[in-house]
Every structure is written in structure tokens, then in C-alpha cells.
Amino acid sequence: MRSRLVWGAALLATVAVLAAQLIGFLVLRSWLLNRVDQQLDDFFLPEQAFSRTADHGPVPPPPDAGAVRLPSDFRVTFYDAAGRKHSTFGTGAAPGPSLPESAGRLGRQPTTVAAVSGDGRWRVQKKSGPGRTSYVATLPLDTVDGTISKLLWLNGIVLAATVTGLVVLSRWVVRIGLLPLTRMERTAQDITVNDLGLRLPDTDSRTEIGRLGTVLNTMLDRLEQALREREFSEARLRRFVADAGHELRTPLTTIQGFAELALRHAERPAAARREADRLIAQNAERMSLLVDDLLLLAKLDQEPAYRAERVDLLAVAADAVSAAAAQGGRHRIRLRPLGTAADADEGDLELAETTGDPHRLRQIVANLISNAVTHTPPGTAIDVRVGTTTAGAATGGTDRPGRNSPAPPLPQGSAICVLEVADDGPGIPPEAAERVFERFYRVDPSRSRDHGGSGLGLAIASAIAQGHGGRLELETTPGEGSVFRLVLPAAVAFPS
Template sequence: MFAQLFARFFGRLFGRRRNRPAGLRRRLVLGITVVATTAVLAAEVVGFVVLRSWLMDSLDDQLTHFQTHRKAYTDAVSEKGFPSRFTTPGALPSDFRIFFYGSDGHLLTASLGDPQPSEPELAFSTADLGLTAGRPTTVPATLGDGHWRVVLRDGPDGMKSVVALPMDTVDGTTSKILLADGVLLALTIACVVLLGRWVVRLGLLPLTRMERTAEDITDGNLDLRLPDTDGRTETGRLGRVLNTMLEQLQGALRERETSEARLRRFVADAGHELRTPLTTIQGFAELALRHEQQSTEGRREANRLIAQNAERMSLLVDDLQLLAQLDQEPSYRRDPVDLLSLAADAVSAAALGAPDRPITLGSLSPEAAELELVETAGDPHRLRQVVENLISNARTHTPPGTPVHVRVGTGLAGPATGGVDTPGRTSASPPLPYGTPVAVLEIADEGPGLAPEDAQRVFERFYRVDPARSRSQGGSGLGLAIAAAIAQGHAGRLELDTAPGKGCTFRLVLPQT
């Protein structure tokens, strides 16, 4: 009966639709309730068994210690039966009843004890009793659902007696215990369910806050983070891991947005740069076709401008193709390269091309008495391209006659030598570890320098400080982007130190062999 009540109670309390999964709170409350119910039920079963065993042992002890006198057997078979003092109510202690079997094995009519409406159900012969002498046994009552505890005793002259005690006290006590246990179990289940819900709700508050924060993040507020990050708890460790994952995802989204914006700007700038020479070529070509009687001088000028713009477009396409190759992480040659020789060749070529421009070659360290050999490993052709590009950039973006200084040396990566980030320094590549042995080549000018906002974007593709879109006024804006890509491909970096009125210092920093 109790099992059916519990099953019905749990079914109503935790019942759910067939296809609806149970929530974590419901499963926890159900688990706590089942564990508590099992513990209480086990304690009640053990208590009930111990109590009933104690009551039965007490009853059996009374039966085994009860002694039937020899004269009682004699009186039982006499014609007069027992004297009146033995048959009156209260003649025997408690509720004892004694039944006698004669020497022939048949039940005698004479018995001792208070007559009761219900008596133990005994056979009329000892052969049908099924009892063992001296061993208490339970037999049903002749009326009702009661039981008697009986024990068979041997008497004189082959007689036997059955001493019996009713089990009403034992049955009544156990029935009350069962009722009390059932009530206690029901109250325990109700209290566990109510308190369990409250405890589980309180324990899952961090998860609830995480759920609400996650919903806000899903709605678009990507800057929110989970509030519970205490590493001493499971939810705190989960919150910390999820926050780290959110940071990485947000960083990836930002990088993606930045990359898409850079790609759109790159395509727009490339189209703008290519549109100008194409428009010029198309215009002069149409002019030559429409005016066949054009003078020789006019046709020569048109052809010159067509060839000039075609060359400009070809150079721009070559730069774009080179950038595409550099973005694919090409494998550079790993030959020994002397940066001092590269710098000397570049300075000599620049001096021949612009004799009025003072260009000097010196050591990176002012205390050095002479130039030192600076070796690194890399692609000589690409590194020469970087040096020539930087010198050309200094000549192009400074007023005529502005001195340019080329310095070469070695040292350890740091704020003074280069290779690491410092205030006012910009680079398109990550910094090198502090203390890394490096080979350094600097190209410094004494020009007007750059504003901080321009310096931050100087390594971007197609970016030019001069907003004019003319190659004669600053080129296409791909030179520094190419140089930075080559430097990064050699495990180094290209950086810029500048300030308004203090000139620009471009520094090529490469790991030293």
C-alpha cells in the first residue's frame, strides 16, 4: 500500500510529458528525495524488524520458562477435571492457555486458562500437530485474523501439552509502529521535496546567473562576461573557461571584421590605383583613333603617356602580386647575409641617383670606432629590396637636401636596440623576446616626421600620408607593406620611431645568426 502511495506521489510530483526532458533541478530534487526516502525506509524497516524480533523473543521466553506441573496432567484426564480454583478467570498468569493431549494422542476437553472467543487452531491428535517439542511456533486463531504462539511440551505417561499465548500485543504494537513509520515517511518525503527544491534552487543560482548572462550575450551584448569565476567551485571553473572561450571568440570576430574591412579597403584602393592609368590609356587611345590626321608630335606625346601609364599599372600589378606571394608565407632562402654590405651598396646607389642628397653610413653604436660585420641568415635579394625601399622612401618623403643616415649594428632586443614595443614605436609584426641577439639596420632622416595617427597606419596597404592619389606624390602605398611582410617572413620585424619635427627612423630587426 505504501509503495503504491509513494509511486503515485512521485508520479504527480515529478511527472512530465513523454518527450519533454527533465530539468537539472527536477533531477536533483528527485535524486535527493529518493536517497532520503531510501535511508528513512531502511531505518524504519530495521527498527521494525528489531522491535518485532524483541517482542517475539520476549513472548517465546515466557513460553519456554512456563512449567506445567505433573498434577495438571492427572487432573486433565480425571472425570472431575480441574479444581475450580484452576478454572476460574485469572487462575493462570497473563493470557496463558494450556491444552492437553492424552496418552492416546487425542486432544482432551479439559484446558487451563481464561476462556476466550478465539483460541489457537490445534489439531485433534498429536500426529497432525506438526509441532516440535520445545520449539515455539506461530499458529492462526480459530476466529478473526489473530495468531497464537504455541510450544509443545512432553508430559508423564506419554501425555503432551501445548502452552499458548495470544499474539495480540505483538500484532497491535507492530501495526501501530507501521502506521507511525508510514506517517513519518510521508512527512519526510514532503519535507525533503520542499527543502530540496529550496536548497537546489539556492545551489544553482550561479548557473541561473550564467544562463541569464548567456541570453544577454546571445541577444547581441558581446561585451558581457559570466559573473561567477571562483576557481574553488565547479561553476566558477566553468565560468572561467567560458569567459576565456568568449574572449577568444570575440577576438576572432574582431579579427574577422578587421580582415574583411581591410580586404574591402584593399580592393577599393587597388581599383582606384588601377583606374587612373587605365582611364589615361583609354583616353589617349580613343584620341588617337578619332584624330587620324593628328600631328606627329601629338601622336608621340600620346604614345608616351600611354606607355608611362602602362608601366605604372604594370608596377602596381607587380607589387600586388608580390604581396599575394608574401601573404602565402613563401619559403625564403637561408643564405648568410651581411647587412653592412647591403647597406653600403644601397647607399652607393642612392648617392649616384641623387648627388645633392647627403646620405651617410655609420655604426649603430655611437661609441664604435669602426663599422662591424653584421651577419644574419635570409634571402639576400629580398633583404636588399627592403633596404632600397626604405632609402627610397626617406628620399621621397623628405624635403630636398634633408640628410639621411644609415646605421648598422648588433645587440640584444630591447627598448634601445629595437625589436620590442615601446611608447611611440609602431610595427606591423609582433615583438621579439627580450634579450634576443639581433642584427639591426636603421634608416633615419631629419625630415618633419609623422603625426601619431599617421604613424599607426603607415604599414597599411595603400595608405599614404599624402592623400593625393598620384604616384609622383608618394607612390601607391605598398612599399612599406611589402618591406614589413619580408621582415616578418625572416622572423624579424620592421618598426618605426617618429614624432612631429623629429624625423623618422625605420628599423629592420632580424635574429642574429
């Protein structure tokens, strides 16, 4: 590119200089010829310069006539009345013009003829004399040709110097102008050695190179983010496979152990055999549930089709609370309107209608209530709050410090339906709250197999919420309890 810019500028400059020199050459040549032609136009011989005879009238003077006095450089050739060349007057050692023998071959306008010998040229003009005589005034073009020759040499020297200087100057200017591109090239070379943290230094939006640098930096940011996401996804997949294998290994080991025990000791007491069969069935059921959860997650990851029905979250919450209360637990589970306990009363309950799959939404609410019952001590108050509001930092649906969600935020101010499951239990540590929606992650792994499930419930619930265009959130404070919030877009009016 540098060479193209330099030689392109040199070519344009050469064409411009040549055009200017050509115009100057033509103007000067025309002006010099016009001066010579003006001298020829102004030249006239008096009648006294011609001799007279009684029979033939005026005739050209003889070559040695002293009556003819010419200015310097002029030469005059006379033609008689018959048009024949008669005599020539003039001084100078240079060869004279090559004129025709007959005057009829000459016109009245100035013209250029060659010298009799050599490479000289003459400017000639025919004029009329007394009677039918004529003469031709001539001037040499040595001065004109000499001036033109010197001008051509000068133009050649100027052209060579101009092109040389322009090439040198253009290389310097182009090198200075392309320094940002040179820095970009060096930075790109450093980036190719896996130093993706580097960025192009020139990002001035007022220049083309700066705008190019900004675009490339944006592209590098996205590329680096994509690589990080890919690495995170690969690490997550490896962890998922390891966790799945770990979860499946325990029930499989139990089933295998008791099966081998039954084969080796067929004579065991009936009570021992029944206990072994019970443990085998229990672990097989647990393994079946785990496989079902894994298959459900795989199905949710493939963007499943959800039913689009009008669903009232208040009715879903009421069914879930009734089902939890029927199990006879030692937790106080209450259905309340959206808001704090101080300013909310059960009479303020409102419909919260959204569009979605009622079965999947019931699965989310049941999972949230089950988690609250499982991970809080007996006697903990659990409030299920339902209502409608708009997305915001105070109401939910958007990001803010202390709020965790794996899903992107909803548009600020959009109409939403909210279902909260809040407890006043011990809460969740901040480092655990950031990972609580990860697959197979457990806040209390020491008792997860007996009391906490496989660690897939919240991941499944979050995937279902995202599939409905909403998200699942967690706000928690250690020692003060936790709030899991299901946020869904409010239902749009169905066409009549």
C-alpha cells in the same frame, strides 16, 4: 536539470528512509517475539498440576481442576501419554490457537500458529510433563501484531511527510543553488541579441559554475575579438579594392584619353604624338609596377617559400647605401654601427648574420632607404645602422609606447639582428605612424603619385619581414626624424 536533481534527491531519501524503517521494523518485531518466547521458556507447570492413577501414572488434570492457575493471557493444552490432545486451560474470549490433535506434530522450539477462527495468531511451545505426558504453552500475539501495525502506519506517515518535505526543500535549495546558471541563461539570451559586450557575472574560481563562467567569458572574448578582426579584415579588403581601383583608374584614364586623342587627330604634329606616346608609356609602366606590387602582396599573403641562406645584413646594407649614393641624390647617407652617433664609429661595424632570402631582404632595405630619400627634404642625414643585440624595449623587437609594428613581438631577450634606417627629417605624425604599414596608405597623399609610389612598399616590406620570423618597426617624433627598424632572429649555427 532542476527536476532531475529534485526527484533524484527525493528518490535517494525515500530509499534511505525505507531502509531505516525496514531495519527498525525487523528489530522491533524480533525483540517483541523474543520477549514472548522468553515468557514461554520461563513458563513451567508443577507436577502437582497432574493427576495420578494407579494403573497409568500421571495424567493431565481435568478441565475443571482447581489446582491449575495460569498467568493472564496464557493458555495450556495438555496431551496424554499417548500424545492425544486431552484438555485446555486458560481464560479469555479470543479464539484459541489451532493446535494439532497429536503432540508428535509439534516441535520443542517456539512457533507461530493461527487462531482457531479470525485473523489472530498465537505463539506456542511444547513442554514435557510427568511421565510421557506433555503440554503446550501458548500466548496470543495480539500485542505484537498491534504494535507492528501501529509502527507500519507511523512509518508510512513519516515516509510521506519526509518525502513531501524533502521535495519542497529540495526545490528551494536547487533553485538557490542554480541561481548562477539562471543568471548565465539570461545573460546568454541578451548576448544572442548581438550585445556581445556582456559577460557572465559568476566567475568564482572556487565553484564549478564560477569556473564555467570564466571559461565562457574567455570564449566570448575570443569570439568578440574574432568578429572584430573579421570586420576589420572586411573593411580593409573593401578599402584595398577601392584603393587599388583608384590607383589603376588614373593611369588607365590617361592611357585611354591619349589613345582616343591619337585616333581622332591622326594629323597632329610629330612632337605632340611623341609626347602623347611618352605619357602613355609612362602610365602603362606605372600601372604595370602597381600590378606587380599587388601580385607580390598576394603571393606573400599565401605564405611563400623563402630561401634559407646565411645572409649578412651588413653586406646588404653596404650594397644598398652604395646604390643610393650612386644615384647622385642630395641626401647624406652613411653606414654606421648599431647605436647612437655619439658613441659609434665606423670602425665598430660588426657582422649581423641571419637566415633568409637575400633577394627579399635587399628589397626591404632598398625600400626603407628609398622612403627616407623620398619623404625628407634635400640635405637630410640618413644613417643606416647595423648590428646584433637582444630583443627588448630599448633595443627593438618588442612592443612599447611610441613603437609601431603590425607584427607580433619577438621573445624578450632573444638574439636578434637589427638594421635601422634613421633620418633627422620632419618625422611622421602619430596618427599617421599607426597606419603607415597599411596597404595604399600615404602620409602625404597630395604628392604620392609623383613622389611617393602606390603606398604598397612598407606593406610588402613588413610582409617579407614577418615571413622571415621578424618584424618591421617604426619609431618617430614629429620634428626630430624617424627610425625604421628591421628586426630578424640571429642566424643559428649550420650543422657541419
